[in-house]
Amino acid sequence: MKTMALTAMVSMTVALGAxxxxxxxxxxxxxxxxxxxxGKRAEFTIESVETVTVIAEKHGQLAIYDEKKPGYGRGNKLRGVLAQECTARNMLIPETLVLRAGADEQSPLFVRGKDYEFASDWGTFGRLxxxxxxxxxxxxCSYQYSLPRLDSxxxxxxxxxxLRRGVGHVANPVPPALAAGELRLANVWLAGRMDKLGDAQLFPLLEQAYPEPPKQSPTVAxxxxxxxxxxxxxxxxxxxLAWGDSVTVGTFVPNPDTERWQMQFLARLRERFPKAQIEMLTEAWGGRNTSSYLNEKPGSPKNYQEKVLDLKPDLIVSEFVNDAxxxxxxxxxxxxxxxxxxxxxxAEWIILTPHYVRPDWMGLNREKDIDEDPRRYVKGLRIFAQQNNIALADGSLRYGRxxxxxxxxxxLMLNAINHPxxxxxxxxxxxxMALF
Structure with a gap:
């Protein structure tokens, strides 16, 4: 997603106005x-999501299908449903997938279960x-897939x-742009193929932005x-020191030098404290958690003592969605x-609570009415921080609203899973920054 998509998303929150x-x-x-x-009433017909047809997508060679791996990693990835680094789940229309030996329709067909297999939900496939x-x-490969959309x-x-139609995207659709003098009142979320609309697709704007707590003196910081x-x-x-997992690695955003959470935090700290001389370090390990660091032996590139404690940071900000x-x-x-x-x-410490990830990974069956994070980890962080007088930056609360x-x-998930x-x-x- 380009930077302009960030602008579009930000503009979504400035909507109620008059x-x-x-x-x-x-x-x-x-x-x-x-x-x-x-003071007005209107009725609208919502168009179903677009179906995209792909003809003869060439894959130079196929990996062996490995059903022991997660669905997103079992083999080759169909490019039509490819998100930031993996495929977007449930976007492939599985019954449409056909594999041939050549690009034309007269080329021999391969047989599923005999010649190849695929994960119908994730759109990954491999040879047998x-x-x-x-x-x-x-x-x-020839197949069809759905293109989710946000209408406004x-x-x-x-x-x-x-009613204005949004621009479809397999993982990160954004709502349509506004013209001068217009207000966005609601969004309609078409997450994929469905037989009909339900309340789960309706997102009236109930607030313009996260309700920041009133400024207090002294501040939490x-x-x-x-x-x-x-x-x-x-x-x-x-x-x-920004210490975390892949979300702290953050190189998947288009402009890591300015868009990663720690770089946005750094820029705003410098604005808030003009005299500050801040050295921002990042120590992060994609796909790992705090246990991974603690289990690494001395001399390892990710040994906890050497890569975290020995840096002698004044302040540690930890982010570990993988501890969830x-x-x-x-x-x-x-x-x-x-x-x-x-x-x-x-060292002083700020614990950063994690963002929301794939709904099914969190035990959620919806994306509305989810203010309260259901994960015991998040509840534990809040209790631990309160009992030990540790600064807690509650990112989870903001995602929940x-x-x-x-x-x-x-x-917001570039990989359709957990990369914001x-x-x-x-x-x-x-x-x-709410702490400061």
Whole structure:
């Protein structure tokens, strides 16, 4: 997703403006909705998602299909459903996939279950060892896939309600642009193929942006990060370590030097504290968690002692969505050790709660009415931080309210799983700056 998509997403949150109350939306037919807003009522027909047809997509050779791997990693990836690094789940229309030995329709067909196999939900495929597809044989794939979309209900410059179609994208659709004088009142989320609309697709904008807590004095940082605050204000050099997993690696965003959460945080700290001399370091390991660091032997490129503690940071900001398997008890044990270690080197600490990831990975069956994070890990972090007077930047809270701003949070995931785009990274920076 380009930077302009971040702008589009940000503009979504500045929507109610002159509208005195949120739009009321009702499903009145399989593909019909009624909208009441600004003293007006209108009915609209929603177009179903677009189906894209791909003919003879060439793959130079196929990997062996490995059903033991996760669905997104079992073999070659169909390019039509490819997101940032893997495929977008449930976008392939599985019954349409055909594999041939050549590009024309007269070329021999390969047989599923004999020559090849594929993950129907993830759109990954590979050859079978005893099938007719050779190790280096090119294969031509034809198939169809869905293109999710965000449509918007607009109050135009003349005070009339309009439905405007969004631009489809396999993983990161953005709502349609607004013209001067227009207000976005609601979004309609078409996540993929469906038989009809339901309430789950209707996202009236209930708030313009995350409701920032009132400014307090002293601030959380002044109370819990006194050494950090003192150095930021005085201009004494300060070293900050961003420690985490792939979300902290963050090189999947288009402009990592400015769009990763730690770089957005850095820029805003410098703006907030003009005298500050900040050294921002990143130590992160994609696909790993805190256990991974702790289990690495001395001399390893990811040894915890050498790559975290020995850097002697003044402030550590930790982000580990990959720790989300933990229970409250496991959080208390693991993070208790980290706290003792950080105190041992004189470092202050901010715990950054994780973003929301794929709904099914979180036990969710919807993207609305999800203010409360269901993960025990997040609950454990909140309790642990409160009991130990640790600064908590609650990114999870901000993700949980995106639906109130008309945003299905999954549309922010560049890989259709758990890698936030620049706007998603901004939510972390927002949570961090709220402490200051």
């Amino acid at each position: 509208a005195e109350s949120p739009a009321k939306m009702t499903v009145i037919g399989d593909w019909r909705i009624a909208v009441e807003a600004a 060892p005893d099938g007719a597809i050779g190790e280096k044989q090119p294969v031509f 209900v607009i109050l135009d410059a003349n005070g009339q309600l309009q 002044e109370q819990l990060l006194p050494k950090t605050i003192a150095k930021l204000r005085s201009g004494e050099p300060i070293r900050i 398997f933990m229970t409250e008890e496991q959080v208390y044990e693991r993070y208790g050790k980290l706290l003792a270690d950080f105190k041992g080197i004189g 995106l639906w109130r701003q008309g945003i299905p949070y999954s549309t 785009n620049a706007f998603g990274m901004k939510l972390f920076a927002d949570a961090l």
